Structure formats: C-alpha cells, structure tokens
Amino acid sequence: MSKNTVLIIEDEPNICNFISAALTASDYKTITCQTGKESLALIPSHCPDVVLLDLGLPDMDGIEVVKKVRSWSGVPIIVVSARDDEKSKVLALDAGADDYITKPFGTSELKARIRTALRHSLRSETGKALPLTIFKNKELHIDFNKHQVVVRGEEVHLTQIEYKLVTLLSQNAGKVLTYDYMISKIWGPYALKDNQILRVNMANIRRKLELNPVEPEYILTEIGVGYRMSEDEV
Amino acid sequence: MKRSSKIIALMDLFKTTCILTAATIIAFFFKNATGTYYNVSIIYVLAVVLISKNTTGYIWGIISSVAGVLGVNYYFTLPYFNFDFTKNGYPITFLGMLLISVITSTTTVHLKEHAIKADEREKRNRKLNEINNKLLSVNGLSSIVELALAYISDFARASSVFYPDSPQLADSGTYHCLSNTHVKLFKSSHEVFIAHWVFQNNTAAGVQTENPQNSSCTYLPLTSHDTIWGVIGIYNPEGNPLSEEALTALRLIISQAAIALERQHLSNNQQLIKLETEKEKMRANLLRAISHDLRTPLTGMIGISETLLKNMNKLPPEEQKRFLQYIYEDSNWLLHMVENLLTITRIKEGVSSVNKSLEILEEVITEAVRRLRKRYPKALIQVSIPEEIVMVPMDPTLIGQVIINLVENSIKYSGTKDPVRVIAELIEDTICIRVRDNGIGLLPSNLDSIFDGYSPSENKSSDTKKGFGIGLSICKTIILAHNGTIYAENNEGGGAVFIFTLPLERNKVE
Numbered sequence: 118m119s120k121n122t123v124l125i126i127e128d129e130p131n132i133c134n135f136i137s138a139a140l141t142a143s144d145y146k147t148i149t150c151q152t153g154k155e156s157l158a159l160i161p162s163h164c165p166d167v168v169l170l171d172l173g174l175p176d177m178d179g180i181e182v183v184k185k186v187r188s189w190s191g192v193p194i195i196v197v198s199a200r201d202d203e204k205s206k207v208l209a210l211d212a213g214a215d216d217y218i219t220k221p222f223g224t225s226e227l228k229a230r231i232r233t234a235l236r237h238s239l240r241s242e243t244g245k246a247l248p249l250t251i252f253k254n255k256e257l258h259i260d261f262n263k264h265q266v267v268v269r270g271e272e273v274h275l276t277q278i279e280y281k282l283v284t285l286l287s288q289n290a291g292k293v294l295t296y297d298y299m300i301s302k303i304w305g306p307y308a309l310k311d312n313q314i315l316r317v318n319m320a321n322i323r324r325k326l327e328l329n330p331v332e333p334e335y336i337l338t339e340i341g342v343g344y345r346m347s348e349d350e351v
Numbered sequence: 352m353k354r355s356s357k358i359i360a361l362m363d364l365f366k367t368t369c370i371l372t373a374a375t376i377i378a379f380f381f382k383n384a385t386g387t388y389y390n391v392s393i394i395y396v397l398a399v400v401l402i403s404k405n406t407t408g409y410i411w412g413i414i415s416s417v418a419g420v421l422g423v424n425y426y427f428t429l430p431y432f433n434f435d436f437t438k439n440g441y442p443i444t445f446l447g448m449l450l451i452s453v454i455t456s457t458t459t460v461h462l463k464e465h466a467i468k469a470d471e472r473e474k475r476n477r478k479l480n481e482i483n484n485k486l487l488s489v490n491g492l493s494s495i496v497e498l499a500l501a502y503i504s505d506f507a508r509a510s511s512v513f514y515p516d517s518p519q520l521a522d523s524g525t526y527h528c529l530s531n532t533h534v535k536l537f538k539s540s541h542e543v544f545i546a547h548w549v550f551q552n553n554t555a556a557g558v559q560t561e562n563p564q565n566s567s568c569t570y571l572p573l574t575s576h577d578t579i580w581g582v583i584g585i586y587n588p589e590g591n592p593l594s595e596e597a598l599t600a601l602r603l604i605i606s607q608a609a610i611a612l613e614r615q616h617l618s619n620n621q622q623l624i625k626l627e628t629e630k631e632k633m634r635a636n637l638l639r640a641i642s643h644d645l646r647t648p649l650t651g652m653i654g655i656s657e658t659l660l661k662n663m664n665k666l667p668p669e670e671q672k673r674f675l676q677y678i679y680e681d682s683n684w685l686l687h688m689v690e691n692l693l694t695i696t697r698i699k700e701g702v703s704s705v706n707k708s709l710e711i712l713e714e715v716i717t718e719a720v721r722r723l724r725k726r727y728p729k730a731l732i733q734v735s736i737p738e739e740i741v742m743v744p745m746d747p748t749l750i751g752q753v754i755i756n757l758v759e760n761s762i763k764y765s766g767t768k769d770p771v772r773v774i775a776e777l778i779e780d781t782i783c784i785r786v787r788d789n790g791i792g793l794l795p796s797n798l799d800s801i802f803d804g805y806s807p808s809e810n811k812s813s814d815t816k817k818g819f820g821i822g823l824s825i826c827k828t829i830i831l832a833h834n835g836t837i838y839a840e841n842n843e844g845g846g847a848v849f850i851f852t853l854p855l856e857r858n859k860v861e
C-alpha cells in the first residue's frame with residue numbers, strides 16, 4: 118500500500134527533523150522545506166497528501182501560502198502556530214486551512230490531526246461529501262433524516278438553531294470550525310460578527326449533550342478560535 | 352420695567368400726599384392746641400425726611416420740600432391762607448426750610464444707595480467664598496474646569512471656554528456656551544490665534560485688556576507658580592463691558608481655578624509616580640523569581656543530558672530511559688514557566704489594563720482543566736459551575752493561567768491525593784472561583800505574603816525547583832489587572848482554599 122506523503126514546511130531544523138522522524142516512524146513519507154516559496158513549488162510537483170505549515174516562516178506570511186494553495190488545490194493543510202497567536206490561527210482557518218496545532222506539541226497529537234485531515238480529504242475525494250444520514254460517536258447518535266439526537270440512550274430536545282449547530286459540527290467531525298464560519302453558516306453571511314449568541318447556544322448544547330459540561334466528550338471548545346466535534350477513531 | 356416704575360411712581364405720589372396731608376393736619380392741631388406756630392416748620396421738615404426716606408430718587412423729596420414751604424406759608428403764616436413771602440425774616444426761614452429739606456432728602460437717598468451697594472458687595476463676597484471653597488474641595492481636572500466655567504458664565508453672564516493647551520495644537524477645549532454660535536466664534540481662526548497668543552505670552556488679551564487685538568472675546572491665562580495651566584476665554588454676548596468689580600471677581604475665580612488645577616496636576620503626578628514605583632518593584636521581584644525558577648530545571652536538564660552523553664554505554668536501558676524521562680518532565684516544567692512569563696507580557700503598560708473580551712466562564716475553566724490533565728494525568732480534579740451560563744469580561748488566556756497555577760499549587764503542595772475542587776459561583780455582580788484542597792493547609796503567617804513571590808522557608812526547602820516562586824504572584828498580578836481580588840484561607844475542615852473574584856460588567860445571559 119502506498120504511503121501517505123506529508124509536506125513539512127518549517128524553518129527550524131530541529132523541529133523539522135523531529136517531526137520528520139516521528140512521522141517516518143509512523144509509516145508516512147515526508148518531504149521538508151524551509152520557506153513558503155519553496156513550498157509553493159513543491160506542492161504541485163509532489164502532490165502531498167497533507168501539508169504541515171508553520172505560520173512563522175521567514176519569507177512569507179503563512180496565511181498567504183494558505184490562500185495561494187487554496188486557489189488551485191484542496192490538499193489538507195494543518196497550520197502550526199504559537200500558543201498566544203489566536204488571530205493567526207483564526208485567519209489561517211478562515212483562509213482555508215483545515216486544522217491547527219499549537220507549539221509545542223507532542224507527536225501523538227500531531228499524528229491524530231494528520232489522521233483526521235486525511236480522513237476528511239478521503240471522504241470529499243470519494244464523493245462522500247454528500248451529507249451523512251447518520252452520525253455516530255461513542256454514545257451520541259444523530260439521525261439527520263428524522264432530526265433526532267440521542268445521547269446515552271435518551272432523546273435530547275434541541276432548539277432549531279441548536280440542532281443546526283450540532284449538525285454542522287457533526288458533518289465536519291474532527292475539524293475545527295471557527296466562530297465566524299459557524300455564524301455565517303447558521304445565521305448567514307451578513308450576520309453580525311458578534312459571537313455571543315453563538316457562544317451561548319453552544320454552552321446550552323453542551324449542557325444538554327454532555328454528562329459533565331466542564332469535561333466535554335463531544336463538543337470541544339477551542340478557546341479563541343471556535344469549536345470541534347470529536348469523532349470515533351475508526 | 353416701565354410698568355413697575357409707573358407703579359412705584361404712583362406709590363411714591365400716594366406716600367408723599369399722605370404724609371404731607373398728615374403733617375398739615377398735625378400742624379393744625381398743634382397750632383390750635385398751643386397757639387404757636389414755631390414748630391410747624393419742624394413738622395414739615397420731619398415730613399420731608401420721612402418722604403425722602405420712603406420714596407425713590409430725589410424728586411419726591413424735593414417736591415415735598417417745596418410743598419412744605421408753600422404749605423407753611425399758606426396755612427400757617429400771616430396772612431393765613433395766602434401766599435406772602437415778603438414778611439420780615441420769612442424768606443430766610445423758608446429758604447432755610449428748603450435747604451434742610453433738600454439736604455435731608457439727598458442724604459437719605461445717598462444712604463439708601465450705599466446700603467444697596469454694600470448689600471450687593473456682601474452677596475458677591477459670599478459667592479466668591481463659596482466658589483473658593485468648592486474649587487478647593489473638588490477633585491478631578493474636568494470637575495474643576497466645569498465648576499470654574501459655570502461660575503464664570505454665571506458671574507459675567509457670558510459664554511466661556513477652557514483650553515488646557517493651545518487650541519492651535521489640539522482640539523481639547525471645554526465649552527460652556529449659551530448658544531452654538533458662540534462655540535463657532537471661539538473656534539474661528541482669529542479667536543484661536545489670539546488664544547494661542549495668550550498661551551505663548553502668558554498675558555491676558557482681548558476685550559477690556561491691554562491687548563485688545565481685535566478680538567470680540569476676552570482671554571485670561573490661568574497661572575500659578577509661573578506655569579500656565581490653561582486659558583479661559585469669555586464672550587459677553589450683550590457687549591456691555593464688565594464692571595470693575597465683576598472683572599476683579601473674575602480674576603479672583605480664575606486665580607483660584609489655576610491653583611486648583613495645579614494642585615490636581617500635582618496629585619495626579621504623585622499617583623503616577625506611585626504606580627511606577629510599584630511596577631518597578633513588581634518587575635524586580637519577578638526577575639528575581641524568574642532567574643531562580645528557570646535555572647533549577649535547566650540545571651537538571653544540563654546535568655542529566657551530559658551524564659547520558661558521556662555514559663551512554665555504561666548505563667542500562669532502564670536507567671537511560673529514566674534519565675530521558677527526567678529531561679522530558681523538566682522541559683515541560685520549563686515550558687510551563689515560560690507560559691507564565693508570556694502571560695505577564697500580555698498585561699500591557701499600566702498595571703490595570705488588560706485585553707478583556709466577554710468569555711463564557713465554563714469554557715475557560717474547561718480549557719484550564721484540559722491542560723492540567725495533560726500535565727498531571729493522574730490528578731483528581733472536580734469542577735462545579737453555576738447553573739446559568741455566565742459571561743465574564745476577561746482575558747481567557749490569563750484567567751486560564753490563574754486557574755492552572757492555583758490547581759497545580761494544590762496538586763503539588765497539599766500533600767494528599769484527594770481531589771482538588773474548583774468551584775465557580777455567581778454572587779450578585781461578581782464571579783467567585785475557589786480552588787480548594789484537602790491537604791495540609793497553609794501557615795497562617797504565609798496567608799498574606801504567599802502572593803508576593805517568595806518561597807516559603809518552612810514546609811519545603813526553598814531550593815525546591817517547584818517552589819511557589821512566580822506562580823502565585825503572577826496570579827495576583829493578573830487578577831488585580833482585572834480589577835478583581837485574590838486571597839487565601841485555610842478550610843475549617845482542613846486544607847487550603849485559594850479564592851479569586853472577577854467583576855461582571857453585565858449579569859447573566861438569559
């Protein structure tokens with residue numbers, strides 16, 4: 118079986134090396150480069166399956182790279198950012214990146230993100246981008262046809278908006294969705310960017326779905342960025 | 352005005368007639384009773400005095416003097432009921448009477464005017480005193496300015512403006528105007544130029560000063576100790592020049608305002624200096640704690656990696672793995688320290704300014720707990736949040752750091768494996784978060800100083816790499832920057848509890 122290829126765009130040699138080593142040990146093929154310009158040439162020529170992009174590149178703004186790549190390719194892009202830099206993360210995600218990981222990170226976290234990205238791209242490639250009819254994650258079952266949400270065996274009553282939000286998240290399970298993305302999907306592109314309504318709705322959903330809202334299993338909060346629905350690691 | 356002066360005139364006429372008639376009647380009685388008429392003149396003089404005292408102006412007094420003289424001549428001197436001024440000595444009597452009447456009436460009128468003036472002066476002085484006291488007791492630059500402008504406008508019945516700096520440099524004037532056109536006048540380039548001139552030359556300019564400069568307003572500088580604290584401009588819409596008294600009063604108010612402004616500036620400066628020194632102290636403390644707390648894990652890492660490098664072959668694999676584990680743990684500890692420091696840099700210049708956004712409290716707590724679990728997978732942490740969804744203005748990274756630091760503290764120092772409880776409560780307009788453990792508790796003597804960044808020398812050795820060090824003092828800085836409070840207590844049932852509060856600018860969301 119051919120291995121998945123990961124393109125690592127990172128200018129710090131130590132970090133580049135350790136990521137490459139960890140991924141190679143997990144049966145990925147890796148290509149590395151140090152600058153944004155190089156990456157823009159490597160992506161079309163090598164067609165990697167996943168791109169790992171550090172936002173702190175010396176020659177180009179990482180967001181620029183995302184935008185340029187997105188103009189002709191849907192390859193999954195995971196951006197690597199510093200902890201304090203919420204703005205860059207959100208900008209990257211809104212520009213088309215699929216996920217983010219914060220420095221410093223452990224290799225297991227990285228590998229999990231890569232797996233998720235691959236899974237999603239596979240789904241869209243094989244045309245399974247059609248809306249799912251059923252979503253199942255541990256004890257959460259959603260039937261999109263019947264508009265029914267069942268958690269731990271019991272049906273949960275959600276408001277119209279809450280249902281729409283849960284649906285949006287579950288159809289993108291594993292992916293982080295930014296506040297703005299969710300607002301424009303649910304309330305339309307002209308909605309105010311004030312995210313309080315969204316936050317409150319999400320908090321209500323958490324209270325309805327989670328056994329312990331402070332230790333959520335399904336609706337994960339990415340502070341400063343958005344939300345993510347966890348998924349069964351199949 | 353015309354109507355009331357007609358009424359006053361009528362009243363005066365009435366009074367004059369009454370008193371003259373009364374005088375005549377009394378004189379008649381007198382003459383019939385005593386047979387003499389010497390005192391008749393005196394009765395009339397008395398009448399004239401009374402009339403002058405009780406009427407307005409000189410005129411009624413003079414009319415009654417003449418009437419009195421005529422009356423005495425007509426009714427009381429031979430030949431009776433006839434005007435005859437030629438009898439011996441009568442002319443002098445009558446002249447005398449006239450003179451007395453005139454002098455008396457003019458004197459009483461003067462007295463009245465003086466009394467009125469003195470009254471006005473006393474009122475004005477009392478007002479100035481009140482202004483004085485108010486200006487001295489008021490706090491805050493804008494209050495002083497508002498007060499001064501209000502008084503000036505009141506006194507001079509004019510529109511006024513206060514410029515703290517030249518209006519040519521900045522648009523910072525405070526206006527107290529009777530109409531918008533006056534504001535426009537003040538803002539016109541000519542007037543702005545004159546105001547600027549006053550700033551440059553520290554001299555009054557405009558109407559009724561030595562430098563009229565074609566201005567329609569008057570500009571007076573507020574100076575105290577040779578420093579110019581501002582300029583007040585006055586525009587008198589009625590155009591009448593202010594009386595000397597009003598000008599003096601104005602100058603008094605202005606000099607008082609200048610003193611009040613100076614005093615306020617001095618007090619503000621003092622505050623700033625105090626804040627600066629506090630910040631410096633905090634920074635020095637922090638740096639000290641940082642260098643201690645960073646060096647310790649680094650020492651460990653350098654030592655262990657050096658040992659590994661030199662002795663790789665001699666060490667059994669389990670030993671090697673153990674050393675690597677130490678390095679891994681120490682580096683994570685270092686990372687934690689660095690994150691703490693990063694949070695400090697997020698607090699900008701002033702100790703009390705922080706980037707707040709409305710965050711859902713439980714999300715911040717969730718994130719903090721998630722990170723704690725990554726670092727301490729075996730630790731037991733229990734969280735309880737309020738029923739309602741609470742949105743709190745805060746910097747989520749900073750407050751998250753506070754919760755992490757406090758819970759970590761309890762995990763490491765409580766000396767017990769019992770769960771650490773994080774309890775969030777909504778109490779009126781404040782959010783109260785308690786981190787409580789079931790361990791050995793804190794020394795009462797440490798309760799206050801624990802947040803100041805000193806490691807305790809009692810329980811553990813001060814060289815412990817995981818000493819209290821920076822963690823708690825960072826918590827205090829962050830909470831204070833949010834206008835909250837933070838303190839520590841011992842639980843009644845044993846163990847310690849750390850409590851911090853955050854003010855809500857809004858209550859809960861429905």
